Amino acid sequence: MTSPMTSPPAPRSWLDLPPDHPFGITHLPYGVFSTAGSSPRVGVRIGDQVLDVSEVARIGRDTVGVGDGPDLTAAWERPSLNAFLDLGHEDWAVARAWLVEILTDDVHEAGVKPHLVPVEDVTLHLPIAVADYVDFYASEHHATNVGRIFRPDSEPLTPNWKHLPIGYHGRAGTVVVSGTDVVRPQGQRKAATDPAPSFGPSRKLDIEAELGFVVGGGTALGEPVAVALAAERHLFGVVLLNDWSARDIQAWEYVPLGPxxxxxxxxxxxxxxxxMAALAAARVPLPTQDPQPLPYLNGAPDAVFGLDLHLEVEWNGTVVSRPEYRDMYWSPAQMLAHLTVNGASIRSGDLFGSGTISGAAKDTRGSFLELSWNGTEPVALGDGAERTFLEDGDTVVLRATAAGAGGTRIGLGEVSGRIVPAREA
Amino acid sequence: MTSPMTSPPAPRSWLDLPPDHPFGITHLPYGVFSTAGSSPRVGVRIGDQVLDVSEVARIGRDTVGVGDGPDLTAAWERPSLNAFLDLGHEDWAVARAWLVEILTDDVHEAGVKPHLVPVEDVTLHLPIAVADYVDFYASEHHATNVGRIFRPDSEPLTPNWKHLPIGYHGRAGTVVVSGTDVVRPQGQRKAATDPAPSFGPSRKLDIEAELGFVVGGGTALGEPVAVALAAERHLFGVVLLNDWSARDIQAWEYVPLGPxxxxxxxxxxxxxxxxMAALAAARVPLPTQDPQPLPYLNGAPDAVFGLDLHLEVEWNGTVVSRPEYRDMYWSPAQMLAHLTVNGASIRSGDLFGSGTISGAAKDTRGSFLELSWNGTEPVALGDGAERTFLEDGDTVVLRATAAGAGGTRIGLGEVSGRIVPAREA
Incomplete structure (x- = not known):
């Protein structure tokens, strides 16, 4: 299904990038950037540069044939992708085809080149104004590990786990872009043996390596998104997502209403x-779902699919885990169909996380809770250092690669963050 | 503390409203309205009319002395209160004092009157663009009742309940204004005796009678809001809130990550x-908190207070419950301090619900789950009708009154909703 042997060769860009460049012509991710002299607006990454797409589209409306199409300039000269997401899936395809055209046909080189900015000269911003943020829990291995650690006296998977993709709402206002420092949170912690809770900085600060799905195209309240249409119409793209987690605070607070x-x-x-269009070659069948989900969660393989992304979790420079996204039990289309089956509406800018990506092998676990088994098995970093949970000054970087079109490989934008000490109370 | 005998008399408006009018001069709630010929913008309710405040402020900048103050026209000519909320608590006070002035001093009558629109001629919209929505669980009686019903084999209150105001994030995008029909949700239900979950319309559709707190004035990530300042600086006002709940869907899905x-x-x-300024006379001490909460949740009575609001739950025209907000265990300032103690930022337009307001007496319970004890004790409506949970076509209205300044009573805007049948699958 993913063999590059059968797909057409990738087009060649006049930028003449090496075929294994993570941001080659088959990738073309969107972001929001600013420069010293300009305010934030949408850009597209190509090679080691950022294309100022609203400017190019402004010129292109007269010269390169998008005059009859959507008003991409208006959608792209904004400080978030939300207006572009609102255009809908047909216009996303028009825009992508046009970007490939202007970056591969030599006739456009002279017109486009002045609008490329070296990536080291730009500031990157949060790419979407997050509307609602939901986090799922779609890895069977992660849910099993967490169940064993947090609820040792019960079955590790709750009875509902294989019937529905469990999820909950998170805080949209505290989603931040890669590179933002993370202040160690304070809060209430209480170990089982403590007589009462105490207050202070979290002692079990953790990560969760996830994929985040960016939703485009709103729906009306009361109208579910069918699983057959969820990916095609409403999944615009993916980000790498680190769901920082304070395990001691979480363990004390989460019963009965969740994290x-x-x-x-x-x-x-x-x-x-x-x-998502850049990940077509990375689609793989889901692992077998047993029992078969209820009909509203079932769909054909072109609608309900997994993704073959290879992640890396780097802790202070050492890769400590290599999670495989293909191990995830629930597909993104099933998550979105479930999220809306009760009639909940969606908005452009909604973001949902997959939940921690963990496999069966220890070195594919996507959280330090699991890697250190709740602090009992230290993780070796370089230079003899060991860790269980995050210390102040630690940096975590998540990376991922996947098959692109025409036998290429693409590399997702990394997500990094550094822990800074808790504030003085 | 709430005796009207000691407070100064209420000012008298040139509108000459009866002293017991729910929307008298001591109330002045804000909303967003439109008329047949105008787009949505902020309005203030006075008597049975809506004052088009951005228009009056535009004139007032030259004539009635707000020329040196905040630009209220810019803040009010918007389709939500968010820009006004962003001005901050000092400007909210300036605006309120100015509104009282122009509605009480006869010199302004001729200038203001043309900007009053009868409330029956306007359409009312969702007053805020909801940023993040959090729902708390602050009634001890409600939490105890739900614990008894959902977890009959455990202690009804979880061990954390008296140490922190339990809360969780809800869906901001599906907050709707009073009068919006509610489509019966579909989803997975599984009774303990069912061998597997089934799919279909909820059979246990319920309400939760709550107070919602509207937050204004944003904070930076990493900076908690101190309990001493939470109410004064960041609580703009309150709405009545009905947290519609499908109990069968909730019971099956909510372990382990919540509703x-x-x-x-x-x-x-x-x-x-x-x-909140209109509710100054309704402030009351909290019930005794035992054990005493951790220091970050403790504050003086002027910061950490309860509210003496009397609610009514009307089901198809029959009042079935009269919850008392003064029974709530946690104060709104404690909820906001807790919500941010981990460094989570807040934004203007954030909304948090108190959780269901239930008292010790059966006729003060704020949900039908509790009133019908999970369907085992039908509730009598008028004309011999009985109910356990909501049927299609049912209408629920929540109302509330409170002490206003100078011995007046104010009546909050009602929140109503009607159940319409689930969509055909």
């Missing part, structure tokens, strides 16, 4: 949104 | 936001 302050202090996403 | 689809299909709020 709250253990998660809401910050969620980091990559600056670049990789379009 | 999701059982709540996210719709949350109704009143069209009028009552300023």
């Amino acid at each position: 709250f302050l253990g998660k809401s202090f910050g969620t980091s996403v990559s600056a670049w949104v990789t379009p | 999701f689809l059982g709540k996210s299909f719709g949350t109704s709020v009143s069209a009028w936001v009552t300023p």
